[in-house]
Amino acid sequence: MSRDHIQFLLDGELIRERVFDPTLSVLQYLRERRLRTGTKEGCAEGDCGACTIVIGEACGEHVHYKAVNACIIFLATLDGKEIRTVESLGTPHSPHPIQKLLADKNGSQCGFCTPGFVMSLYALQISNIPANPGNVSHALAGNLCRCTGYGPIIEAALEMGENAPETSSAQDLKSLQHDECVKISATIEGENKVFYIPKTLEQLEEIYAKNPGAVLLAGGTDVGLWVTKRHQCLNNIIYLGAISALNILLENAKHVEIGAGVNYSDALPILTKYYPDMGAVMRRIGGQQIRNLGTIGGNIANGSPIGDMAPLLIAAGATLALRRAGTLRTLALEGFFIDYGKQDLRAGEFVKAVNIPKPRPDQRFFAYKISKRFEQDISALCAAFSFELKGGTCTQVRIAYGGMAATPKRAVLAEKTLEGQRWSEENIRRAMAALEDDFTPISDMRASKDYRMRTAQNLLLKAFYENKSGQPIRVLEENLGH
């Protein structure tokens, strides 16, 4: 059984859509088909936040709301959800308090970014997250403003108060959900396009087996850009976002299991709990909107050499669970990345989950992300170090880097230099030297090869200093403790 349409709520109104380009972005849909032009396109890649809208999803008895970038999500992914746009909140004659505050505080100059800021703040408020400076900064890091310098926006945000707007009933949203697989077929400008929304792993396996060339779509923070930036025509897409079996977070005595469909925001608390430094890096992946969409599984499966999760998870000793036709295969994460753009994935196989060992008592874990800008930037390099320290000797050394090679990679020689040795500055400097044999980084627009190498080396030294002093020595005012 399958259905040929999607359904979602827009300001409480049930909308059904049957005939549409499955890769039509929600932004295009809002602006061009619903004539809601309040939501803006600033970059079409999820980096500026001008297109921010709020999505609601039923989550038990509640509706869980989050800010997302409408420019890179496909309309079809809204099935079973609720959306709110800047027009949902108020009008100039009857503005929502956030809209009024932002105006009164001079938080809007040219105004093009403003609806995005309004919606990011609205997401904060409707989620009952207190508007303190830290939360506001995290909530708005994915919204660029070129006019104000942000001060007036912060001022408005801090005065927002806790008047959480009315949420929809989880019941209404649940009534939109069903077990049937959705299949949207359309011929758009001469192209036949099919979009599947399976609900179970079995449905997924069946569809994927029949369409091995289909693109697997999770959060869309990467695949969305294939359409908006590379202008690829994706004819066959399987959306993973409705498969609850992929959206699980489990922990036992030794492991944390994160389903491939879990987004950064949802994985952040548990990973921060066990690996504070991992959390610190994750908080700098994209803006809040991206972290609300992007999945750990997607970050790994697409094999980017500069994806931040892979080096962190490799250092932590994570393994992957891959599934095909009902069978599971387990693989050390570092073994998954074969070469640039090439992963150890067989036809019809997909990433089901990632398993992360919990830290051992003597284990130390340090992670660093280096980029031109702290927030919402792509790493020039990313480094993660894990080791056990007993009686001044380090063992179980795992050193992983992103941005230093064609894939995320362990620094095997540097690890060897340290394994079983005294944890001393002298040995650290030997490991730093060994990195030159481990890696031959390249120069690009993010950094030169020399900078990458020198900083990769210096980060080892930084970990040494931080371990010694027992606290972070960093420019960012993060006080995470170790």
Add this chain to the structure above:
Amino acid sequence: MAIKAAHHPLVHDSALKQTCGAAHYLDDIPEPKGMLHLYIAMSTQAHAKIKSMDLSPVISARGVKCVIGAKDIPGHNDVSPFGGDDPLFAQDIVEYIGQPVFAVAATSRELARRAAQLAIINYAPLPAIIDIAQARQAGHFIEKSKTMAKGDAKKAIAKSRHRTRGTLVIGGQDHFYLEGHIAMALPLEDGDVHIYSSTQNPTEIQHLAAHVLGRTQKDITVEVRRMGGAFGGKETQPAIMACACALAATISGQAVKCRLDRDDDMIMTGKRHDFIYSYECGYDDQGRIAGLSVVLEARCGRSKDLSGPINDRAMFHIDNAYDLPTAHITSHRYKTHTVSNTAFRGFGGPQGMIGIEKIIEDIAFNRACDPLDIRLLNAYGPGKSNKTPYGQKVEDAVIKEILQDLATSSNYRKRRADIRRFNKTSPVLKKGIAITPVKFGISFTKTFLNQAGALVHVYADGSVHLNHGGTEMGQGLFIKVAQVVAQEFQIPVEQIKISATRTDKVPNTSATAASSGSDLNGMAALNAVQKIKRRLAKLAAKKLDCAAKDVIFKDGFLSGNGKKISFADCARNAYEARISLSASGFYKTPKIRYNPVTLRGAPFYYYAYGAAVSEVLIDTLTGENKTVRVDILHDCGRSLNPAIDLGQIEGGFIQGMGWVTTEELVYDHKGALKTHAPSTYKIPTIGDRPALMNIEIWNKGRNIEPTIYRSKGVGEPPFMLASSVYCALADAVSGALDYQVYPALNTPATPEEILRCIEEGLQYGS
């Protein structure tokens, strides 16, 4: 009720519309029936001859209605502001990667884009000159080099007891307005065209479109309600999109819209010029500068665009706030096969003035004293000649006072000492601090541009329609001019309808640029209002039984002789008495005179001032850095609207901070821009804003010239307050080197650049 108008912190007139998503930007205007989407195809070569171009597959592609190129232009193939060297579409030769080659109008944006990819173009590559070093070597100039001299600087430097010399590489900058370039053209009867354009310069679009279409200016109307940011990037560049749309609309007979996506926008359109600033400076034991010799080299890109006046302005700001007894300035303007660089907030001023701030820091380092003392010693003020290198007298030399006020309010000296102590005990993280001034000349250096017009209607019910030649890009010009009108008529600002800028309402206007928007348009509106006021006063005098000169406009009434009549009643009476309630206004800036050949005279009506203290923290292992505290004192004269002005100050500063820190334009050796989207080009985010920012408008500020209510322009000057961030970063690097070396830090001071300076310094030190 007392009228709140001039000098009140009224919020931006469109603020609520904007926060509610109800303000219309160009792409939000309901689309006309049958509208086509235009995609502009760009050159893939930095410099090449077009051997052949086969567009037949494009023409026959799905959805395509028309394809336009150089040969389809009935008028002139030029969209330059005055150089005559910016073809709308390349003809025979392409000169940068991203240059428009042809355009496709189709039923959808995607189809137009897809069709454009089908063109078969054969290029014969020619040698390409990409950067300043290559252009210098090839002697590849876009226009003649210029020099400016005050006294004999070479001799003064040679005779000086101390000398410093060096080079500062200054990066360019993308505007990154959130709303990208966009235009829409509607074909009208008689072949006329109505153009909507996101432009700072509607008149120029009108003139250029007429020029391209082979029509006269009366046949073209250009309209802009608001822009989603501009910053100079929409001063000349929108002509490409607007004229291409006008041409396609004329040929197809259908409305045509062209909206660039972010990547195409960044690749196709101009940016801030990058510079190499080489200097030699002579000074005495106290750090008093005797002479400064500077060579400025700028990458202008493929055409003149505004490079001439931009480089002139860089030369005019070489002194910044310092009285140089002698100076020699040479300016080389190089032609490169990269996008033609263009206006950007500060217009060459930032590049011109950041150098001397580095020099001052360097002098202080060498004399082992506080740079503030060197600044005060050299600043314009009492006891100085107060003559700029171009001969203009600095009449209100208040910068010393501002610097001293700020040093006190920010506790600068104590903090500087604390930082030095901190750095002794912190091996990895180092702090730095700097205080820098700004003196910025206000006026277009092309003197004829300093004019403006306005149109004011009073309707019979007393409501007012306001129009002027200035454009709104978020800077609050519309509310400021409305405040002038409200102040004069003494009516609430809500009674005034602020309307879109249109060339058929106010003709022959200048770009809204050079920080002159409210100076020029405020005065033009004032002029129009005064005409209507005189007519109303004459009428009211009869009713009130007094002399017209004794009629007072106050709080919604006209009064005299102990009686009063409401503004609305007076308007009604005037209408019934058949008195015109409409007037145009005009203004031209007085006093300015300047010889563009000798570069001497008084190009500026007045100067705007400000100063900032920035404190930074750097990581000596990674080069990561953060500006942690900023204190600003800025001179807005008597601020027309303190809320709007504070917004300009903070926004300008943060934009300047981005320029000197994270915003890096990277071109590859073939001339392709590698940073053409926010994923690779990093403007400041909310987290980059210093946690502590104390911004104040200097309360002693008052324009000595009779500008509109003695206010000062504020659009550009605050941008240059960010020199303090650059100097503070260099101070922190020096701290990392135990204050044994003053670093040759270039901009943008990315983590990589900072680490480079630390490592270079360590090698030098050992």
